[in-house]
Amino acid sequence: MKTQIELARDGIISRQMEQVAADENFNPEIIRTRVAAGEIVIPCNPNRTNQKVVGIGTGLRTKINASIGTSSDICSIENEVQKAIAIEEEGADTLMELSAGGNLDKVRQEVLKAVNLPVGNVPLYQAFKETGRKYNDPSKLDPEFLFDLIERQLSDGLSFMAIHCGINQYTIERLRKQGFRYGGLASKGGTFMVAWMDATGKENPLYEQFDRVCTLMKKYDAVLSLGNGIRAGAIHDSHDRAQMAEMIINCELAELGREQGCQMMVEGPGHVPLDEIQANIILEKRMSGNAPYYVLGPIPADTGAGYDHITSAIGAASSTWHGADLICYITPAEHLALPTEADVREGVRATKLAVRIGDIAKYPDRRENERLASMARRDMRWDDLEQHLLFPDIARKTRASRAPEDGGTCTMCGDFCAMKKGNEIFKDDIKNDKIAPGA
Template identity: 45%
Template sequence: MTQMIKARAGKITEEMEMVALQEGVTPEFVRDGVAAGRIVIPKNKNRNRSKICGIGGGLDIKINGLMGTSSDRDDMEMEVRKIQAMEEEGASAFMDLSMGDHINEMRKLSLTMSNIAVGCVPVYQASVEAVEKRGLMVNMTSDDLFSVIEQQCEEGMDFMAVHSALNMDLLKILKKTGRTADIVSRGGSLMTGWMFHNDKENPLYAEFDRLLKILKATDTVLSIGDAIRPGANADSLDQSHLRGLMVAGELTKRALEAGVQVMVEGPGHVPLNHIPSAMLLQKRLCYDVPYYILGFLATDVAPGYDNITGAIGGAFAGMHGADFLCYLTPAEHLGLPTEEDVRIGVRTTKIAAQAANVLKHGTAWDRDLAMAKARVARNDEEQIRLAINQANLTAAFAKSPSHGCAVCRDTRCPADVAAEFFGLA
C-alpha cells in the first residue's frame, strides 16, 4: 500500500513519524496531510535510506537539485561528486536527468551513493533507447515508454516527473495563440515531436491509468511534469500555461482517487507580479497538492546569475505557498554546471527557502532568532553552526581572531554601546 492509502486507513507509518519529528508537528498532522494529498513523502518501497522528508502544506519548503550525464559530458564520477555535494549542502532530493551512454549504471549509482530522495524523467531514457533500438526517437512505442517507467520504479526511484499534462488539444491552443518561447521543457519537446510525427495522443495522457498502476506498485510519487511551462516572462499566464494547469488538475484528481501520491511541477519564467496568481491557480485547480517550482525566474536578462533570479522568485513563491524549490545554478542558460555551480545552487536556494520558511514562525524563525542572539553575544561557534554557508563565516572569523565579530573587527561593537545605555552591560 502507498503512504496515502495507509494514511486514509488511519495508520501512522514510520516515515510519517520521522517527518513529524523533523518538522515539529504531530504525526497525526502528517497523516492527515498525506491522506488528503496536501503532503507527499517520496520513499520508494524498494529503496532503503535513513533520510526521509515530507513535502507539502504546513511543512518547511524543501530543495531539489539536478545532475546527470549527457552526450556532451558523460562523466559518471563527476556526477557522483555532484550528488555528494548536493547532499552535503542540505538538499532534500535530486533528480537524475542522465542521457549519456550508461543511463542504467548512472541511475544505480544515484540510488546507492545517496541517502536522500531521488527522482528522474523516464522519457529521457526512453528517447535514448528508441534511437538505439529503432533509429529515431519518434519510432518509440507506448510499450517502450512504459517499460522504462516500470524499470525505474522497480529499481527504487522515489519520485518521477512524467509529462502527462500535455495533449493534442493543448498543442492546438499553443499553435493557434503562439508564444515568445514555445516549449522549453526537454521532456515536453520530445513528446511534442513524437505526437506530431505519429499524429497520436500523448501515451502518458491517453494511458494515464496504466501509469498510475505502475507508480502505485512501488509508491513512487508522481510529479506531473510541466511540459508547457513558460520559457519567458512574456509567456507567463498565457492560454497555454493556464490550460496546462487545468489538464494537470484533471490528472491530479485521478491520481488522488487511485491513492497515488502526487505533486505538480510549476513554471519557470514568471514575473513577480504574476507569482501570487500562478500559485493560487495551481493550488485551486490541482486540489492543494504540493507545488514543485522550477524557478521562478523573475527576470530573463541575468545569465550567469540565474541562481539569484531563481532565488528571488523562489522566495516570493514560497511566501505564496510553494512547497518544493528546484535549484538553479549560475550555469543556467550558459552550459552544464560544475560541482561548484551545484553547491552554489543549493546554497542560494536554501536562502530562498529560509526566507519563506521564516514566515511560518516555526523552526526557521527559531534559527533566525538564535543567529541574532549569537551575534549580539559574539558567540562564534553558534553563529557558524546556524549559518547556511559555515565555511564563509569560519574564514571570516579566522581573519579577525582578536574580536568576535567579522564586521566590526577592532572597533567598538554597537551592541556593546547600546547595552550600556539600556543597562544590559
C-alpha cells in the same frame, strides 16, 4: 502493498509518517490526515534501502531538489556521482537524476547507490534518447517500451518521477492557436513528447493511459510529479493560454491520481516575473485541491545567465512564501553549460537560503532560529551564532581570513562597532528575550 496515501486513508500512521512528524515537530495524526488528503507526499520506494524519509507539502518545511545528469556533450558517470554526493553534503532534500548521455541505466544505478536522498527522474529522457539511438528518430518511441522502461526505472529504487501526463492534443491546439512564443519551449521531456504527438498525430500515451501510469507508480509507492511540459522559457510567455491549459489538466490528474491512491505532486514553472508568482501558486493550489507544488524557481528574469542561481533564489523565496512545497535549485551554469561540482554546491546554497527566507515569511510562528541567531549576534557570542547560521563553515572562514583585533567584533567596523556600543548604552534595557523571558 499499500501506498502512503492508502495507509493514511485506512487510518494507519506509517513509519514514514511518524518520521516526518518527528522531524518537523508535528503530531503524527496531523501528518496522517494531510497524507490522506494528498496535501503531503512522502517519496519512499520500498526497493530503496536506507533512503532518507522526506515529507513534502502543507505546513512542512519547504524542501529543495537538486538535479544532476550527463548530456551528450559531457558524459561522465563519475562526475555525476560526485555531484550527487556534493548535493547531499550541502543539504538538499531530494535529487533528480536527469542524464541524457551515455549508459543511462548505469548512471541511475550508480547515483542511487551513492546517496541516501530520495531520487527522482524524468523517464521520457531515457525513452526518447534510446529510441533516437535505435531508430535515429525519437518520434519512433513505442508507448509499450515507455511503460516497460518506467517500471524498470522504478524497480531500481526511484521514489518520484516527473511524467508529462498533462500534455494533450487539446493543449497543443492552444499552443498553435496562440501562434507565438517569445521563449519557445523549455521542457525537454515535454517538447519531445509534443514532437512525438505531432509526428504520429496520436494522443499522448501518458495522458491517454494515465491510470496505467498511476498503477506503476503505486506499485513502488513513488510520487508522480505531473511534469510542466509547456512551461514558459521567457517571462513574456508566463501564464500564456497554452501553459494554463496544461496546468488545468495537471491539476485534474492530481485529483484523479489521488483518488486512485497514488501520491501526486504538480510541477510548476519556469520563467515567471516576480509580480505573477503569487497568482501562479494560488492557481495550482486552488485547482489541484492543495496538491504539493514542485516549482522550478521560478526564474523572474531572462537576462541573469551566469548568476541564474541568484535569479532563481529570488523567485524561490517568493514562491516558497506563497505556498510552493518543493523548489528545484538552479546553478550558475543554467542556460549556458552543464554544471560542475562547484556550480551545484552554489546552487544548493542559494536555494537553501531562498527557502529559509520564504519559510520565515510563510510560517511567522517558526522564526526561532532567527531569534536565537540575532541574540547571539547582539551579545557577540560568535560560537553560538554559528550554531544557527545556514553556512557556518563559510562564515567562520570569511571572518577568520580577516580577523579583528577585538575578538567580539569583526573587521567590517573594527572599534567602531554599533552592536558593541548599543550594548553599552542599553545594557539595562536590551537584554534577554521578550518572547521567552525565561530562555
